[in-house]
Amino acid sequence: MLLVALGALARAPRPVLLRAGAKPVRAAGMLVTDALARTVGVCHCGACSVALVGEPTGASYCHCRVCRRLSGAPSMAIALAPVERVALAGATTALRTSARVSRIRCAACAAPLAALLGERTAALPLGLFDFAAGGAPPSWRPAHHMHYDSRVLDVADDLPKYAGSARGDLWRAGAAPRAPEPGADG
């Protein structure tokens, strides 16, 4: 099966190839072997898979308009990881949705596989992964909501809710909605 490092798709200078049973490869100074935990998600038709070595560096719910319209869901739950630890297999298509975000889908069933946020970070939809009973492990669970001003459904949980990106202000009930950020995406 052909495996393409996500970093290579982004023309990042640090391509990494992950192959089951292959000799260990070095990724950002980390020795990647099959002994490291690797979590694999698959698309609807099974033609594509996405693998993450190790744990996500974070996870969130994104309510932005781009995520909503491209997923058809009121929000997307995504896990973040450095591209060096992510590998895609199968034929894909890519759509640039903002200056720094490209979204990759299965070429056959159009399932979203990953978004590249700049050249270094990948966002992986949690919906691709079948976790063991009990659902996603703690490191995969979203820790906040972002672009909550753009939501179509309220969410009744205790997670922090950011009006826009997670680098910005927290959303406050009753506050006037913010103007959409130009190119808000991700």
Ligand SMILES: [Zn+2]
């Ligand atoms: Zn597919």
Ligand SMILES: [Zn+2]
């Ligand atoms: Zn989004």
